[in-house]
Structures are given as C-alpha cells and as structure tokens.
Amino acid sequence: MTQLILFNVTNGLIVGAFYALMALGLSLILNLSGIINFSHGGFLTLGGYLAYSLSLSMGFWGALLLAPLLVAALGIAVEAGLIRRLYGKDPLYSLLLTFGMALMFEDLTRFTWGASAKPFVIPEALAKPLTQQFFFLTGYRVFMVAIVLLAVAALFLVLRFTRLGIRIRAGTLDLETVSALGINVRALRSLNFGMGIFMAGLAGVLAAGMLGLQPTMGNALIMPSFIAIIVGGIGSLPGTLFGGLLIGVAQGITTVFYPSASEAIIYIMMGLVLLVRPRGLFGEEGRQ
C-alpha cells in the first residue's frame, strides 16, 4: 500500500511538473500580453513531433536541444504576424485566434505525421529503472524532472536577475510606464512570447518520451494547465508552479482510491479554491 501510494504520488509529481512547465509558459504570456494562448497545446504537440523527426537523424540529445528552439522561433513568427495585431483589442479576439490555431495545429500534425501514435525512442541509459525496489523510478523520469527543474530555475533566474527579466516583470505591472521609459515593448512582448512557447516545446519533447506522441496530446494537456494557473493564482508565476504540482499530486492520490475521479478532482479543487479564495492561492489582490 505504501509503495502504491508512493508510486502514485511520484507519478503525480512528474505529471504535475509537466502541467507546471506548460502552465508557466501560458502564464508568462497571459501576464505580460493579456492573452490566453489556446494554441499552447498545439505548440507542445509540434515540439514533440519535431523532436521525433529530428531524433531519427540526430538522436535524442540533438532533438531535445533543437526542437524547442524551432518551436519558439515559430512562436515568435506567429506572434509577429498575427497575435501582435490584437494587443489592446478585446481579449475575445486573441482567444478566438489562438483557438483557431489550436484546431489547425492538431489537424496539421495529424495530416503530416498520421493519426496513429508514434514511438519516441529515448536513450537506453535513461530507460532503465534506478533501483529494483522502486521500479517506477526510471532514469527517464528522474531526468525529466531534472530538466523541468532546470528550466524553471533558469526562468526564475532570468526574471529575477537579468535586465530582460526585470523589464518583463515591470511590464506585467504597468506596460505603459515601461514603454514611456523608452523600452521597446514590442520586442519585449515578442521575446516573452518566444520564452513561453519554448517551454511548451520543451514540455512537448519530454512528454513524447513519456506518454508517446499523439496529435491530440497538446489539447488534452491545456485544461490542467489552465487549472494550474487558476488554482495557483493568476498573475503569480510561483503560484502557477505550485498549482501545477498540487493538481498533479492530487490526481496521483485520487488514482489510488478512486481512479475514475482522477480527472474530476482537479476541477473540484478549482471550485474549492475559487469558493474560498477567488484570486487563487498565491494571487495578488485586485488581479482576480
């Protein structure tokens, strides 16, 4: 029983790390540009499939490095070509635009790579369990969590200590003033969007190694990411991180006791949080 619970909690943490990685990207974009990027899942899926195609020629490590960068480049192009025109308009429009893009991403992936699941081969060194007793701790899972931690740490360091990060945080609070101080807000938003999409692409590559590739994988992950943001508190990145891990673990624990409720539990948690604390666990006053 202990092992079962431990297994599912670990599982939940890993899934939660995923949600967090994806939700952090969404949150970055939402905070600075006021846009809910529905196509985030599409970028994630694309990251996974690109990594699959790249890994055929350059192996796992090359794909892990290159795929997220390619996806981020595409993200920046999309931002510059389409999304940029909708800043300052009713958020309804950017929501609809990215929603349409999500549909296109899913269908085009299916068109390009086929509807059936694709295997994504991970290096043998990572596929083995670390110990006999805790069979579920394969090297890949540990590796995945390490990469997620690394990415999250890098993100927070960039936001805390670099000039770019300080500008992003300032822009989140008051974009107009930042602009008045002579900072190129356009470029700032572009870069920020690219960073968010990079995290989606990275999550896609990691997900491909764990869950396998399917055209619908990204759009299936987007709801938990929304909930991670709402539970953690809108406007707070640490909140999003915590929210992602929390709902992941909650899902893991529910799987032990009542498997068919493992999807419903995260919505119940969201309801409870909104009931008790509408701005989310870490949300700031006034940004509800």
Added chain:
Amino acid sequence: MRRIAILAGIWALLTLAPFWLPLVGGYTTLGTRVLVLGLAAMALNYLLGYTGVLSFGHAAYVGLGAYGAAMSIKFLGMGALQAIAIGTLLGALAAVAIGPLIVRLRGIYFSMCTIAFGQVFYFIAFRWNTVTGGDDGLGGWKRPALEFAGYKLDLLTNDVAYYYVALFFFALAVGGMGLLLASPLGRVQLSIRENERRARFLGIPIERHILLSWVVSCLVASLAGALYALLNNFADPRILRWDFSGDLVIMAVLGGMRSFWGPLLGAAIFVVLQDYLSSVTENWMSFIGLFFVLVVMFFPRGVLGILKRAR
C-alpha cells in the same frame, strides 16, 4: 417602422423556411440545425454582447440540455415536451451552482474559468459510461411524439413538424430574451457592459446582475441543447467539449455580437460551411481553424456589424 419591417421579414423567413429551403439547395433538417444552434449562439450573445461577459464554456450547458433530454427519454420514457423541460432545467441548475463561483472574476479570467468548468461535464459524460454512453454518446432512443391536451403529433418521421416545434421554442426563448433586454433590467446590463465601475458607483449590484444574465443565458443554451438532442435522436459528448464552446463564440462574432439577430446569421453561415467542408475534405478542421483566424483578422465586427457601419 424600419425595425418592424425587418422583424417581420426575419420571422416570415423563419416561418416559411421548410418551403424555401429546398429551392436553394437546403433541407429541413439543416434548417432546424441552424435554428437550434443559432438559438444557442444568441443565448451566448445575451451574455457576451449585452452584458459584456465572455463565456467560453457554454458547450457545457448546451450539452447538459442535450443529455438531460436524452436521458429522460431513454430511461424515464418521457414525452417530447417533458424531455425538453427537464434538459433545460438541468442546464439551468448547473448554471445556478457554478455562477456564484465565477461572477466575481472579470474579463479574460472569467473566460478562463468558464472554459475550465465547462470541461467538468464533458469528463462526467465521458467517464460515466453506463449512464451516458461515454465516448460513443447516448443513442438508442427516438424522439417521442408530442402530446399536449389530448392531441398527439408524430415528430419522428415528420421533419417539418419538428422544425415547427423547434421554432415554437425558439420564438419563446428569443421573445423572452428580447423582452428582458428591452426592460429596465436589460438597460442595467448594457450599463455594466459599457462601464462597470460607473454602474457600481450608481449602486447597482454588479455581481447579482451578471449572475442573472449568466443564468438566463445558460438556461436558453440548455433549451437549445435539448432541442438539438431531439433533432439528432442522439446526445453527442462532443457538444460538451471546449471546441464546441469556441464554435458558439465564433458564430456570435461572425454574425455580429452587437446585434440581437447577428448570432443566428453567424450560425447559418457556420453550419452551412461546416456541412460543406466536412463533405469535401477530411481536413475540414484545419479549414475551420483558418476560418477562425480570418474572421478575427478581417471581420471582427461580424456581418451585421459591417452592414450597420455601411449604412
């Protein structure tokens, strides 16, 4: 005078639809589909266009209406009228339960929470196989005859009769929404849309009004869902999912969300387009996605919005 003429024209077109549709290459069931989905989009627009609150989770209420009606026919053997009433009530109850949780949120955060809450019902329908049929949907029933005060009208084999039943409920709901909007209550909603802070300063209880508008909108959406299930003799889990919410929003925007009748026009264009695309290409989803992008980039005001401006 002009308004009365336009209204008379719209109702004449709707009433005579089974007669003129075949002449332009349509068929009655397609007309019923436009009518029912148009009703759902108009319900959404009651909230979006006339209170200024965007729900991206209305699929849930349409779906609840559909499942409520389907289940009461399949398991309880209800007649058509009772089934429609039960479906509508089910959706409205869910709206009453969820509304208070989200009315304090504003703007894009409200939309985000409606999206997320909308998915709850999708997962329930998807997981609760024994009752809802899971991914396959709830079929295995036929729309029952309409019985009222001793009269009995067979709907199953008579598409035109069902069109008029749907039109009756459509008229009831649209008339109701129109009256509400013309009343002082509707004026208050408009004031919230235009300037919430100012409305609050005037002592208007904003949350209560948004909640009321939300419940009315969800109630009408569930009615549309119940009618939709009876139209298809089937409750489809996909109308509970978030993509269908997006379809409803695009119908409202495409037709023109600042106009009362816009969403119906948007629904007509969208339904016909989807019907056509899915018959010619397997990749219709990409084209629908592209269509979303094009509408947002080039027709953000919608068809009626453009017409109004041109005048």
